[in-house]
Amino acid sequence: MPETCTSPAGVETLLPCADLRVGLLGLGEVGSAIAELALTKPAALGRTVRIVSALVTDPGARVRIPGVALTTDPATLFAAAPDVIVEVLGGLEPARTLVLQALGRGIPVVTANKSLLAHHGVELWRAADAAGVPLRYEASVIAGVPFLDTLARRQLAASFTGLSGIVNGTSNYILSRMADGTDYPAALDDSQKCGFAEPDPSKDVDGIDALEKLVILLRQFAGSGVLPDAIEVRGITALTRHDLVHARKLGGAIKPIVSATWAGETIEAFVGPAFVPLTDPLAHLEGTTNGIRFVDERGSVLFFAGPGAGPAVTAVTVLDDVLEAIRGGCALPIVRRTAHVRTPTTPWILRATSRGRLPSGAAIADLLSAYGVWAERTSTGGVTGGEGVWLLTYPCSRDRINAAAGALAAAAPCDTFVMRARV
Secondary structure, three states, rough: OOOOOOOOOOOOEOOOOOOOOEEOOOHHHHHHHHHHHHHHOHHHOOOEEEEEEEEEOOHHHOOOOOOOOOOOOHHHHHHHOOOOOOOOOOOOOOHHHHHHHHHHHOOOOEOOOHHHHHHHHHHHHHHHHHHOEEOOOOHEEEEEEEEHHHHHHOOOOOOEEEEEOOHHHHHHHHHHHOOOOHHHOOOOOOOOHHOOOOOOOOHOOOOHHHHHHHHHHHHHHOOOOOOOHHOEEEEEOOOOHHHHHHHOOOOOEEEEEEEEEOOOOOOEEEEEEEEEEOOHHHHHHOOOEEEEEEEEEEEEEEEEEEEEEOOHHHHHHHHHHHHHHHOOOOOOOOEEEOOOEEEOEHHHHHHHEOOOOOOOOOHHHHHOOOOOEEEEEEEEEEEEOEEEEEEEOOEOOHHHHHHHHHHHHHHHOOOOEEEOOOO
């Protein structure tokens, strides 16, 4: 029986008191935050977590962390006999190969790599199951709100039929600034200065980061092996501050949404900016705050919200996962079905702008109705050098709204743009 330790709260635990040896794959911002946090030995851990080796591309180009041996050779890292491997390399390779090697050696793995899990999650989970070791990934989706493991252990409580959420804090921060009157380029620049957006922000603003997180959520809660390229994704780069202002006039807010519902073998899903009514709690999440809303077959709602992931937040959740990995059991997702993914029928926001005069709202509504698109509410106002109209429509398909928008652009003439709405 392992030696017991006493936590700061005076509770005995069966965790052994010896140092917990961790091999770190990657020493970028997140990896460095993990190593630095481990050095402080947070009292809540009840034991010392020691980074015995860190795999890097170029040791000479990295800031050295006391006590952490750097290597460019995976064999050297494995030879250090880590109890747990933490993967924060990002990307697909060599992360996939190294995680498979670790699992094949019977070493538990903790990862925060959403791209890896989105594209190779099924393969990795099967490898972990075959090896009988944990593969933990709590930090991959909203690291500041650790809900994945809790729900994985409560399968009846997690029998959901749909979800919607804001899972990318950078995009939400940018849209929050735009709602205050800032143009997109300035809002993006501000997010980069604050450290929320990368120098190349494309994964955030093009919706790819959110898409990968949705795939992970669908694996866990819908039991589906869907891949990222099966899901509709749009970015926020075409939005203007006027869109945010007029969304408020129409009774809602524009948020970077992931949305999915499932029944049988069918999933309806999309990722992108969407109008959300003010009655929805997602409409009120500002800045980098993330949130996710689950719905079950009875219509009951479970809602989680909290800070978006940054290096410090991610490091805390990763180290918690390290301790859980040593404790043993891990409820891995079960892929129960091959899903057919289709784009949902939803309401839409249609924006039309012109440097000249636009037809009246009634005339525009008449033209749209000829294409089977019916306007519920409208808002009009000036834009730089012209005027604009924003229409909230009743539900229809993307093909139908695109055809109507194209006809309006030709008839007015004007520029048009459409985005989904949730009402």
